[in-house]
Structures are given as structure tokens and as C-alpha cells.
Amino acid sequence: MNHREAHAVVLGAGLAGLVHAVPLATRFDRVTLVDRDILPRGAEHRGGVPQGHHVHLLVPGGVTRMEALLPGAVAEIAARGGYLIPAPEWRFHMGGDQLRLEDDSLRVAGATRPLLEAVVRDRALAMEGVELLDGWTARELTTTDDRTCVTGVRLRSQADPDEHLTLDADLIVDTTGRGSPSPRWLTALGYESPKEERLQVDVHYATRLFRRDPGDLGGCRHVLVDVPPDDRRGGVALAVEDDRWQVTLIGMLGERPPTELDGFTQYAASLWSDDLHQIIDGATPLDEGAQRAFPSFSWQRYDQLASLPQRYLVSGDAVCSFDPRFGQGMTVAMAEAAALGEILDQHGLDDIGRRVLSASQPVVQDAWDLATGADLAHPEVQGPRPLPWKLNTAYMQRLLPVAHREPEVAAALIRVVGMIDRPQQLMSPRTLWRVLRDGRAPETTSAETHATTRA
Ligand SMILES: Cc1cc2nc3c(=O)[nH]c(=O)nc-3n(C[C@H](O)[C@H](O)[C@H](O)COP(=O)(O)OP(=O)(O)OC[C@H]3O[C@@H](n4cnc5c(N)ncnc54)[C@H](O)[C@@H]3O)c2cc1C
Incomplete structure (x- = not known):
């Protein structure tokens, strides 16, 4: 932009709202972050982010993006007690065996969601011109008389429902999450509301915290036990701040892991890898646990709408919420x-909403395809399975056994699921050649054997 705009308002100060405030802060005189919650001042849980009790993995592509957006934030996660965990310290059980992970440039953040959010929040709010208006709910957009351009938002106080406030803005960004009012707002303004793509997975989560001994699992700090296509159970463990393990057990297609300690331990013991059970068995539990259901994930196709009001953007989970198993959101x-920062620099506010949605469509599509692709491998998940999906699934079945043996192929896989590389990189000549040379159609996996034994 060749001039600074005056005022941007971001609705929802969750992770998406906070990170969107960052590029706005250097391009607007003022940025107001609005949230209906009263936000904690430290790394604490809050009602508006109920998913925050469960493992929140900042995947390798997230670590690098965070560092680019907020230099120093990743180091601060570690300085505030979290970890940066390189791939040789992970145990990833996928496709019936453990991936051979040796590339220490691939790192995840070992921190709870409240800590991640607090680090980003503190940095975003410290930027010049950024202010927080918490305890206010966004109720309605204001527009020009012809409704082609958004001019602000009406808010209602959470403390006193009779108290209202109108904020004028040059740009409104809706990052209010899955329950976003934008489809309703658009309809009220005479616009089409977005079509929804949805995949029903009926996932249930149970999470508990345990004391962590640095020698646990030989110093491993991150474990993933994938849910095999013929099973419904999996889990993940992450070393998080204050020498704790955060262990999330996952059930798909209606399977519900319990939170109560004995049931939690037995569920972990029923998985096809024993690593999570080994962590939990005998460890000191530190909380009572939390549960959460995630029936479906959905993509609101704002990118396909013929028109959107000017000076208005919808982003984050308000556009697409992904299957949490893949840690993409x-x-x-x-x-x-x-993308918002780049589009503002190239085009200013002209058609900002549609331009940003279109620029970020490929990354959303990649994440969506990755998660839906894996979920559709479960025969009971309802959804279309076109030829490209079948070819891709067959290719992955050949690739995984190679990734169990060859660190380079394992790293290529992690670079894709960790959102550093795009999925087509798995078809690079080097990886393709290795997979075709060394891959073979899978025989019965240990996972299948385990599931059969349990049944
Ligand atoms: C169980 C679970 C596990 C997950 N694990 C991972 C993971 O491992 N890795 C990962 O990257 N992602 C994970 N995610 C996804 C991740 O939580 C989200 O993608 C990410 O937090 C971005 O969400 P958001 O900010 O768009 O929305 P939210 O986190 O839902 O935040 C929305 C904010 O808007 C506020 N708000 C809502 N309505 C209004 C309103 N009308 N007015 C004002 N404020 C409002 C809320 O209080 C909240 O602060 C997981 C999700 C779930 C459900």
C-alpha cells in the first residue's frame, strides 16, 4: 500500500485473529482485536477456545511460519518452558511401523495451546497501534447504503447485554472460528452465503497431563500413533512446558476414549503401538483430564462466491476447520x-476479501486434501473417492514402508504432512524413484494384526 489506512478491526482474538493482527499492525494506524471472552494475561485456558485442553501441535511448517511472522516467538516458546523438538526425538507410528526420522531440521513446538496463544498474544498486543477490546461480542456489520462495502461492526457487551458499541473500520476481518456469524451476516445483506463442504468423522478426544521424566522412552519427546484404516483408535503425546506429557487419545467414528485414569490407561494399552501406554503406565497424573467431540470438519467456500462486500475478509477456522488429528489449523x-500482508502490499484494500481467499486457497486445499484423504481411507467414512484419491492412496501405501526404512523418504513425508512442502513434492523424481524401486504393496500390518486380535 502506498499509504497507511486508518483502522482495521479483527473479530475474534484466537490464534487466527492474533496472527492476522500482525501484518495489519504495520499497515494500519490502529488495529482493534475484539473478543467476546475476557482474555487471560498469561498462559491460561479460556472458554472461547475449548479445544485448548488438547494437544496443539505447531507442525514444522507452522514453526517456520511463526518465525517469519513474529521473529523471536519460537525462541520465546522455549524460553517460557516449552520445547523445540527435532524429528530424531519423535516416534511416529504410521502405516504399521515407525518412520525412520533423522532430519533434525524438522521441528515441532512442544507447548500447550495456552502457552502458544499467550506468546503470540503478548507479541501482537505489544505492536504499536494494536489494542484489545475483550468482553465484547460482534453482532452485526455496518455497511454503505448500497451494501457493497463494510464500514464497521456493532458489538454487544458480554457484561451488560444492554450496552452496545459501534466500531467504524476501513477493514473488518472475521476470525471468530467455526461458529462464525459471517454466513448469516452475508445473507442479511443480500449476498449468497458460502456452500459448505463437510466430512463426518465423529472423532472424540480425551486428554490428560502426566509428569514427564526426561528418560521416558529413551528421551523421545513426541509420539504419534496413527489410526489405521481398519481401526478407530490412535493417539499423540507431546512433551510440554513444566516437564509434563500432554497425552491425547483419539477415537474415530464414534469410538470414545475415556478420561478416567484406568480407562485412559487401558485405552492407551489397546493401541497398536505400546509407546503411549509406556508413557502413562506408572506416571504421575497431573489433572482430571478433558474430553471433546469433533463430529465433522468443514470448509465454507467463500472463495467460490460470486461477490463479497468490499473491505471484508473471513479467515481461520471461520473458513475451514480441519480434522484436528492432523494439526493443521x-x-x-x-x-x-x-497472504493478507502480501495482498495489502500489492493491491491495497481493493477486493481484499476475495483476493486473500484466492491467494490462500492452495494451502487450505492441500490441508483439506491431506486430512480428508487419510480419513476416507476408513471405509466407514462417507464421501466421494474419485480416481485421484485412489491413486494417491495406493501411492501412499507403497511410500510408507519405504519411509520406515529410508530417512530421506520419511523426511519428505514429514515435510508434506508438516506443511513445509506441497503434496506434489512426494512425487518429485527422487522420491518417486525410491518408492517405485523399494516400495511394495503392503502386507498385513502390525496395526491390522493388533486390531484383529483386540476384536
Ligand atoms: C480438539 C482440537 C485439537 C486441535 N489441535 C490442533 C493442533 O494440534 N494443531 C493445530 O494447528 N490446530 C489444531 N486445532 C485447530 C486450532 O485450534 C484452530 O485451527 C486455531 O486455533 C485457529 O482457530 P481460530 O482462531 O480461527 O478460531 P478459534 O480458536 O475458535 O477462536 C475464535 C475466537 O473468536 C472469539 N469469538 C467467537 N465468536 C465471537 C464473536 N461473535 N464476537 C467476538 N469474538 C468471538 C472466541 O472467543 C475465540 O477467541 C485443533 C482443534 C481442535 C478442535
């Missing part, structure tokens, strides 16, 4: 925030 939100 925060990383996609950072990619969207980066």
Missing part, C-alpha cells in the same frame, strides 16, 4: 495472515 491461519 494454526499453521493454515499463519499462511492466511501472510
Whole structure:
């Protein structure tokens, strides 16, 4: 932009709202972050982010995007007690065996969601011109008389429902998450509301915290036990701040992991890899646990709408919420925030909403395809399975056994699922050649054997 705009308002100060405030802060005189919650001042849980009790993995592509957006933030996560965990310290059980992970340039952040959010929030709010208006709910947009351009937002106080406030703005960004009022607002203004793509997965989560001994699992700090296509159970463990393990057990297609300690331990013991059970068994539990259901994930296709009001953008989970098993949401939100900055520099506010949605569409599409592709491998998940999906699934079945043996192929896989590389990189001549040379159609996996034994 060749001039600074006056005022941007970001609705929702979750992870997406906070990271969107960052590129706005250097391009607007004032940025107001609005949230209906009263936000904590430290790394604490809050009602508006109920998913915050469960493992929140900042995948390798998220680590690099966070560092680009907020230099120093990743180091601060570590300085505030979290970890940066390189791939040789992970144990990833996928496709019936453990991936051979040796590339220490691939790192995840070992921190709870409240810590991640606090680090980003503190940095975003410290930027010049950024202010927080918490305890206010966004109720309605204001527009020009012809409704072609958004001019502000009406808010209602959470403390006193009779108290209202109108904020005038040169740009409104809606990052209010899955329950976003934008489809309703658009309809009320005479616009089409977005079509929704949805995949029903009926996932349930149970999470508990345990004391962590640095010698646990030989110093490993991150474990993933994938849910095999013929099973419904999996889990993940992450070393988080204050020498704790955060362990999330996952059930798909209606399977519900319990939170109560004995049931939690037995569920972990029923997985096809024993690593999570080994962590939990005998460890000191530090909380009572939390549960959460995630029936479906959905993509609101704002990018396909014929028109959107000017000076208005919808982003983050308000556009697309992904199957949490794949740890993509925060990383996609950072990619969207980066796109917002680039589009503002190239085009100013002209058609900002549609331009940013279109620029971030490929990263959303990649994340969506990755998660839906894996979920559709479960025969009971309802959804279309076109030829490209079948070819891709067959290719992955050949690739995984190679990734169990060859560190370079394992790293290529992690670079894709970790959102550094685009999925087509798995077809690069080098990887393709290795897969075709060394891959073979899978025999019965240990996972299948385990599931059969349990049944
Ligand atoms: C169980 C679970 C596990 C997950 N694990 C991971 C993971 O491992 N890695 C990962 O990257 N992602 C994960 N995610 C996804 C991740 O939580 C989100 O993608 C990410 O937080 C971005 O969300 P958001 O900010 O768009 O929305 P939200 O986190 O839902 O935040 C929305 C904000 O808007 C506020 N708000 C809502 N309505 C209004 C209103 N009308 N007015 C004002 N304020 C409002 C809310 O209080 C909240 O602060 C997980 C999600 C779930 C459900």
C-alpha cells in the first residue's frame, strides 16, 4: 500500500485473529482485536477456545511460519518452558511401523495451546497501534447504503447485554472460528452465503497431563500413533512446558476414549503401538483430564462466491476447520495472515476479501486434501473417492514402508504432512524413484494384526 489506512478491526482474538493482527499492525494506524471472552494475561485456558485442553501441535511448517511472522516467538516458546523438538526425538507410528526420522531440521513446538496463544498474544498486543477490546461480542456489520462495502461492526457487551458499541473500520476481518456469524451476516445483506463442504468423522478426544521424566522412552519427546484404516483408535503425546506429557487419545467414528485414569490407561494399552501406554503406565497424573467431540470438519467456500462486500475478509477456522488429528489449523491461519500482508502490499484494500481467499486457497486445499484423504481411507467414512484419491492412496501405501526404512523418504513425508512442502513434492523424481524401486504393496500390518486380535 502506498499509504497507511486508518483502522482495521479483527473479530475474534484466537490464534487466527492474533496472527492476522500482525501484518495489519504495520499497515494500519490502529488495529482493534475484539473478543467476546475476557482474555487471560498469561498462559491460561479460556472458554472461547475449548479445544485448548488438547494437544496443539505447531507442525514444522507452522514453526517456520511463526518465525517469519513474529521473529523471536519460537525462541520465546522455549524460553517460557516449552520445547523445540527435532524429528530424531519423535516416534511416529504410521502405516504399521515407525518412520525412520533423522532430519533434525524438522521441528515441532512442544507447548500447550495456552502457552502458544499467550506468546503470540503478548507479541501482537505489544505492536504499536494494536489494542484489545475483550468482553465484547460482534453482532452485526455496518455497511454503505448500497451494501457493497463494510464500514464497521456493532458489538454487544458480554457484561451488560444492554450496552452496545459501534466500531467504524476501513477493514473488518472475521476470525471468530467455526461458529462464525459471517454466513448469516452475508445473507442479511443480500449476498449468497458460502456452500459448505463437510466430512463426518465423529472423532472424540480425551486428554490428560502426566509428569514427564526426561528418560521416558529413551528421551523421545513426541509420539504419534496413527489410526489405521481398519481401526478407530490412535493417539499423540507431546512433551510440554513444566516437564509434563500432554497425552491425547483419539477415537474415530464414534469410538470414545475415556478420561478416567484406568480407562485412559487401558485405552492407551489397546493401541497398536505400546509407546503411549509406556508413557502413562506408572506416571504421575497431573489433572482430571478433558474430553471433546469433533463430529465433522468443514470448509465454507467463500472463495467460490460470486461477490463479497468490499473491505471484508473471513479467515481461520471461520473458513475451514480441519480434522484436528492432523494439526493443521494454526499453521493454515499463519499462511492466511501472510497472504493478507502480501495482498495489502500489492493491491491495497481493493477486493481484499476475495483476493486473500484466492491467494490462500492452495494451502487450505492441500490441508483439506491431506486430512480428508487419510480419513476416507476408513471405509466407514462417507464421501466421494474419485480416481485421484485412489491413486494417491495406493501411492501412499507403497511410500510408507519405504519411509520406515529410508530417512530421506520419511523426511519428505514429514515435510508434506508438516506443511513445509506441497503434496506434489512426494512425487518429485527422487522420491518417486525410491518408492517405485523399494516400495511394495503392503502386507498385513502390525496395526491390522493388533486390531484383529483386540476384536
Ligand atoms: C480438539 C482440537 C485439537 C486441535 N489441535 C490442533 C493442533 O494440534 N494443531 C493445530 O494447528 N490446530 C489444531 N486445532 C485447530 C486450532 O485450534 C484452530 O485451527 C486455531 O486455533 C485457529 O482457530 P481460530 O482462531 O480461527 O478460531 P478459534 O480458536 O475458535 O477462536 C475464535 C475466537 O473468536 C472469539 N469469538 C467467537 N465468536 C465471537 C464473536 N461473535 N464476537 C467476538 N469474538 C468471538 C472466541 O472467543 C475465540 O477467541 C485443533 C482443534 C481442535 C478442535
